[in-house]
Amino acid sequence: MSEKPGKLGISFSFGAAGGEGGTSKLESSIGELGPSIAEAVEWVKKNASRDESGFGWYNLPDKDPSDVLKAAEWLRGYDSIIHVGIGGSALGNLMLHQALLPFYFNERPAGGAPRFYLADNPDPEKARAIWQRVKGSRAALVGVSKSGATAETMSQFLWFRSKMAAESGGSVDGDALVITDPKGGVFRSFANDTKCRSLEIPPSVGGRYSVLTPCGLVTASALGADIKALLKGAADMRDFLASAAGVEANPALFLAATHLFHERGGRPMTVLMPYANRLETFAEWFAQLWGESVGKEGLGTTPVRALGAIDQHSQVQLYTAGPDDKLYTLINVRNRAEEIELSTVSDSSLESLSYLSGRKLGVMLGFEAQSTAAALVKAGRPVVWIELDKIDAHTVGALVFFYEYVTAITGRLLGINPFDQPGVEQGKRYTYGLMGRDGFGKDAGEAGQYFERIKKLGVTA
Amino acid sequence: MSEKPGKLGISFSFGAAGGEGGTSKLESSIGELGPSIAEAVEWVKKNASRDESGFGWYNLPDKDPSDVLKAAEWLRGYDSIIHVGIGGSALGNLMLHQALLPFYFNERPAGGAPRFYLADNPDPEKARAIWQRVKGSRAALVGVSKSGATAETMSQFLWFRSKMAAESGGSVDGDALVITDPKGGVFRSFANDTKCRSLEIPPSVGGRYSVLTPCGLVTASALGADIKALLKGAADMRDFLASAAGVEANPALFLAATHLFHERGGRPMTVLMPYANRLETFAEWFAQLWGESVGKEGLGTTPVRALGAIDQHSQVQLYTAGPDDKLYTLINVRNRAEEIELSTVSDSSLESLSYLSGRKLGVMLGFEAQSTAAALVKAGRPVVWIELDKIDAHTVGALVFFYEYVTAITGRLLGINPFDQPGVEQGKRYTYGLMGRDGFGKDAGEAGQYFERIKKLGVTA
Structure with missing residues (x-):
């Protein structure tokens, strides 16, 4: 057989x-x-040869990984890594770590590599559990978002940054690495402002095709995966x-x-x-x-x-x-x-x-x-x-x-475009509205109306 | 809202x-x-009131959990628990542990409770990774299978038992707990023979409805969950x-x-x-x-x-x-x-x-x-x-x-029977056949024929 x-x-x-x-x-x-x-x-x-938007994944195998290897070497100097990211900025990491690193239970990385904690879901119980394990150790904070606008990621990045700063009594931006778009977005401005380390997700690569960018490669390399292979x-x-x-x-x-x-x-x-x-x-x-x-x-x-x-x-x-x-x-x-x-x-x-x-x-x-x-x-x-x-x-x-x-x-x-995701925008606008963000008041109202429909038929136990 | x-x-x-x-x-x-x-x-x-086969889950909330609490107390005397089980003998445990115990990363149970390792999948990499973490500690071995015939569970139970015995230099059946049918099956004979601890899955309760039997309750209780609530x-x-x-x-x-x-x-x-x-x-x-x-x-x-x-x-x-x-x-x-x-x-x-x-x-x-x-x-x-x-x-x-x-x-x-699972028998017979188990030769042949069909159109990269 x-x-x-x-x-x-x-x-x-x-x-x-x-x-x-x-x-x-x-x-x-x-x-x-x-x-x-x-x-x-x-x-x-044809589109990959021109590096058109969405097609960048095709060319990633040719990229020189020197910057990734350098950042990974730097990360290995820490006791713990908090990686903040969700969706395409998290799943590739989980996948590479599980497939390529010889441990299962997230508790004892091989060869003295840093402990790794993925802050993906903005669940306060998970975030606090991560901090309980990280505090008191030398920790690096890795934030991943192409746009720098992802609410789940930015909120947690800011929280861990504030906890680390409160512990150290000063700026911890020297312990931060952001992985984001080379030009636009909040994370890029933040990197420019704070002079913290940064790496690039090429503009032509979408989040879910980004595992072979620094987004997926850096932490895998830091923990021991052979990213050249x-x-x-x-x-x-x-x-x-x-x-x-x-x-x-x-x-x-x-x-x-x-x-x-x-x-x-x-x-x-x-x-x-x-x-x-x-x-x-x-x-x-x-x-x-x-x-x-x-x-x-x-x-x-x-x-x-x-x-x-x-x-x-x-x-x-x-x-x-x-x-x-x-x-x-x-x-x-x-x-x-x-x-x-x-x-x-x-x-x-x-x-x-x-x-x-x-x-x-x-x-x-x-x-x-x-x-x-x-x-x-x-x-x-x-x-x-x-x-x-x-x-x-x-x-x-x-x-x-x-x-x-x-x-x-x-x-x-x-006959569809495999590189966009227009269907996730609606929910994001509703969340902005419910959070009270300026300019999204109408969305909050609409979210409320649709949500009320669900509630019309209810049983309380 | x-x-x-x-x-x-x-x-x-x-x-x-x-x-x-x-x-x-x-x-x-x-x-x-x-x-x-x-x-x-x-x-x-009607069927639950007669405790008919399949309907036992309905009556589980009334069962006195004293035996479970006693076994949990005994388990708390160990450093590590290896729980061997798959499907209904594993998922309920994972679910209760995650929902009710205040930790996320499987590495630091609260209040000095034993470390817990679930040997569900018969993947040798996982089983060996568990043993690497358990060896040298005082370990309890919990085996869960209603029939005592589940190949994935029995094979791993036997392997962990042999590793533990080799380490201790004698029988470790005093460190074992089997959770199985009260009368029939291999695990029951094993418990009778070795006098190891055992608990019962009521005959009227199917595996996927068994989370409120000792199957799901014992380890959750040992690690600190409030099973009475x-x-x-x-x-x-x-x-x-x-x-x-x-x-x-x-x-x-x-x-x-x-x-x-x-x-x-x-x-x-x-x-x-x-x-x-x-x-x-x-x-x-x-x-x-x-x-x-x-x-x-x-x-x-x-x-x-x-x-x-x-x-x-x-x-x-x-x-x-x-x-x-x-x-x-x-x-x-x-x-x-x-x-x-x-x-x-x-x-x-x-x-x-x-x-x-x-x-x-x-x-x-x-x-x-x-x-x-x-x-x-x-x-x-x-x-x-x-x-x-x-x-x-x-x-x-x-x-x-x-x-x-x-x-x-x-x-x-x-209009179907929600308590049986006839569709899983075929694959089990094929596996027995491929493993060379007596009496399943015909199944091995049939498995080979169907498998060859898939292979007819192939590409090797």
Whole structure:
């Protein structure tokens, strides 16, 4: 059930497109999509070569990471890092840390690296819990927002800054790093004013495509991830996709077309289910990239984040026996960084478990992935199977670029703009209004009216 | 925008059912469902009173927790707890710990309680990372599986047991606690044989309804949660629901009917989005309860787990501007255990942030919840709004019972059995087959055939 991996160590399989005749239907749909796909490929290529707004992610693998490595070296001089950011300014960090750093519980970074705390949600309980752990230590404050206007991020950045300043009895802007737009925005003015450290998110790169900018790279590098290998993986994937002739030799185009086929065929959800804890937040990162890019103009499938084998005990009942309304992508890992061999089961009360004697835990996890895939196929559900030779910086960089490319192409095929997010503005205006910000009084009124509608029918317990 | 909370401190609002005329359509649909709802209520009541298989959760609030408290006291004598379990034997624990214990990063339990490690996924990297942290300390091993047959749990239980035994140089069964069926199964035989400690999951309670059995209660209690208040909250919610006259006065029946209305109306997803980090895994726990209970016979909506405000920067673009295919439930919290007041913004470069001066972070988070709800209503999406007076053991117990009841009633209204999970058996048999377990050879062959189908169309990178 396996084949040799290529240079990138990733194989993609698309042979189960739902039911008996599904695959040939998918193939003929891909044939019809041919010209649109060719147009989408050219669209990305041409705009990326001009570094047009939104397309900057395509060129990130070529950027010299010296400034990132220097900032990371500086960060390693601290005991703790408070990273303030949300959405695209947080998920990439979580994803890289989990995938590339050899610890799980956020409490003991390897090799004396700083402790890392992500202040993403503006929940006062979380923010205060972070401060409880950080106070009294030498702490660096990293603020990430392209616009410098994100209320959740700016409010927490200001609060941590004031707590740090109160503790030190003076300015702590020398302990701050802001990652933001090179020219505009509040964070940029702040950096200019305070002379604090700063790094740039290129103007042509949107938040959810920013993991390979300083936004995702700096803290990962500070904690020990090999970001050169990460960028090399992204570059190698880009080269591979650029040279793959035809849709059937190009897994990104194949996957984009597969998404379109299933969305149009009445499957409104796409499940990403890696079988490795280290990729748990990769699915979360993908969910943001996907949902915010393709969810517009009444189109777009909903990303569903899952984790194997855990969700076999939670979601697989629904996946195999509920409605046939999802495309499933399972990611398996061929060689795991650790393996565990079980000893012989000798207690007589455990005799029925003797099939576990001498078995390997990681091998079992791979069998579970195959079993779930097979059960889904048996139930007529469409399955895409991705197999990684191993999880390392090069492979993760390749996967990041792969999914960014798939997302951009799918958006173009749908006829929407995969680089904007007009649908989040309304909620932001309402919040400004409710916060009493000047100029948003009308929004506060409108928010109140819509909210009252919900409240019309209520029960108090 | 607020009303007085009642005895349980929870209010439920259903006034926005999607679009202009949505709410009156929902109300007339509820009218038509009247007799089916009455039948479903009777069905739960009658079967619960007989403690029929599957219905045991209804009676759990009445169980005397003395045995749980005794085991928790014993656990508090250890430095570390390794809890081995998956699905229903893990998610309830995560949920209770996050909601009720005052720490976030899994590294410093309050008041000298033991460190807690959950070995849920059989990923060798995770299991080994746990052992790295536990070895050398006085560790208790808690194994949870109703059947005692769950491969992921039994394999890890055996591995940790062997590591602990190798370290101590003798039997460590005195440091083990198994939580399992009172009569049948491998864990029960093991407990009888080794005389290790054991507690019971009542035979009438299924895994995903087991959070109020020792399965969820013991470790939460050991780490400091008030499980008596938790059980009291569940009992109070049960009494409230039993005495609420008519669907419109009974939020559980109203929500079940709302789910049915939207599933039949072409909305295949249900989003649960609490605005509080402490409820993040509550949405995860709900996703298992819901997906595995209602996802069968081609029916059932897909649970989508979200967290506010984080997912405003990830999923809300899709929620407001993508397809109208989801029911949204937002949970807000009126009084948060911590609040943060921002100081005055004085830097001139930060002038545009002056609207944050003196504002409270938790209040802002509540405004964000209202804003998202209002933006969804404006976009014609159906929204259910739940507001908790506060998050404490009593409220969480009430919410647990509430969602268990909603799930059971919804299943009955759909005409399926909300207490079984036949769809997970196929994958288990395939795994046994691939592992070489006696008697599953035919399954291994079948798994291979289905898996080969996926592999037929492949690209290697």
